[in-house]
Amino acid sequence: MTEWIGTANQSYSPYAIEELRRIIDGVTFSQLAAGEVFLMNSPLEREETLQAVHQREPIFLRHIQAVDRTVEITGDAEDMEQLSTVVRSASQQFAGKRTAVHIRRAHGTAFIHSASETKAVIDAVLAEVGAEPVVQQPETIIAIYAAASTLYIGFGSPQDMLSDWPGGAVRFQREEGQVSRAKFKLLEAERAFGLHYEQFRRALDVGAAPGGWTSLLLERGLRVTAVDPAELHPSIVDHPALTYLKRNASEIKLKPGSFDLFVCDMSWSPMLMSRLVLDLEAALAEEATAIITIKLMHRKPMQTIREVIVKLESVFELKKAKQLFHNREEITLYLQKK
Ligand SMILES: C[S@@+](CC[C@H](N)C(=O)[O-])C[C@H]1O[C@@H](n2cnc3c(N)ncnc32)[C@H](O)[C@@H]1O
Numbered sequence: 001m002t003e004w005i006g007t008a009n010q011s012y013s014p015y016a017i018e019e020l021r022r023i024i025d026g027v028t029f030s031q032l033a034a035g036e037v038f039l040m041n042s043p044l045e046r047e048e049t050l051q052a053v054h055q056r057e058p059i060f061l062r063h064i065q066a067v068d069r070t071v072e073i074t075g076d077a078e079d080m081e082q083l084s085t086v087v088r089s090a091s092q093q094f095a096g097k098r099t100a101v102h103i104r105r106a107h108g109t110a111f112i113h114s115a116s117e118t119k120a121v122i123d124a125v126l127a128e129v130g131a132e133p134v135v136q137q138p139e140t141i142i143a144i145y146a147a148a149s150t151l152y153i154g155f156g157s158p159q160d161m162l163s164d165w166p167g168g169a170v171r172f173q174r175e176e177g178q179v180s181r182a183k184f185k186l187l188e189a190e191r192a193f194g195l196h197y198e199q200f201r202r203a204l205d206v207g208a209a210p211g212g213w214t215s216l217l218l219e220r221g222l223r224v225t226a227v228d229p230a231e232l233h234p235s236i237v238d239h240p241a242l243t244y245l246k247r248n249a250s251e252i253k254l255k256p257g258s259f260d261l262f263v264c265d266m267s268w269s270p271m272l273m274s275r276l277v278l279d280l281e282a283a284l285a286e287e288a289t290a291i292i293t294i295k296l297m298h299r300k301p302m303q304t305i306r307e308v309i310v311k312l313e314s315v316f317e318l319k320k321a322k323q324l325f326h327n328r329e330e331i332t333l334y335l336q337k338k
């Protein structure tokens with residue numbers, strides 16, 4: 001029997017729970033933060049639970065951490081001492097390793113210390129036990145979730161936790177003159193799916209306006225054909241590597257086999273989007289990579305996703321489906337043309 005904390009995007013935890021129920025027999029759940037963070041009791045051991053989660057990674061599970069230790073919060077300085085003792089007593093797990101400390105505080109927690117204050121104290125303990133406190137590219141993570149009256153502490157690798165960001169909340173720096181926030185979705189997809197956009201040559205971006213995704217692909221040196229009846233941002237519209245088709249995607253004709261990357265962020269009815277994607281399929285080269293968002297329009301996201309995947313699988317192999325942190329009422333598919 002092992003205990004875990006799971007996290008999904010706001011209001012999507014019921015779907016993450018539904019998926020986990022399907023992959024682990026006999027799991028039970030209780031809520032920690034409404035619609036978002038939950039406690040999971042797995043009848044399996046740690047490694048078996050992780051294996052189950054990784055084999056069929058739930059679309060809506062953004063982050064998972066084991067609960068290795070708990071500390072009852074007293075609401076005074078003693079909590080920090082207890083936390084330090086817990087980390088010190090597990091020191092053999094961190095010695096010589098790049099170790100990050102991730103702290104999340106639930107709304108209304110009795111834990112009085114801020115995340116940065118807590119991190120500073122734990123980092124000092126880590127240095128004392130011969131670990132290397134880091135922020136980026138950790139080998140191991142100490143994840144601390146401060147709930148109402150309990151600190152849940154878990155140790156694991158970024159792979160175990162499905163993310164190297166606290167709670168899977170990936171943050172990117174907003175740039176001066178950034179065309180749209182949507183750019184973050186494509187950046188996060190690149191990390192989540194282990195892609196390197198600069199390795200592609202020609203991209204087709206359908207539903208491209210105002211042009212966040214197109215601007216990212218242009219920055220990476222790709223030639224981009226952007227399709228959208230709406231206006232592209234003036235800062236990219238004259239880019240020499242851009243072809244802008246200011247039209248509905250159903251009206252365009254493209255040369256067969258010309259694109260090795262297809263991206264589509266139409267926020268449109270999932271079924272119409274799938275049909276449109278299949279109509280454009282001939283324009284993609286064999287084994288072309290596709291990144292597509294699916295808008296979750298009604299109350300049955302799992303069914304919508306299944307239907308879209310079944311349709312797209314006539315032409316594509318599904319590599320991964322994930323609700324990314326930057327996805328709102330949608331998920332992102334990573335596919336490869338067969
Ligand atoms: C969420 S926005 C895309 C944002 C874009 N990824 C970015 O980074 O700026 C959705 C876009 O899809 C476009 N769209 C919807 N249906 C379309 C269609 N049938 N053909 C082409 N574009 C379409 C809309 O005009 C809208 O600009």
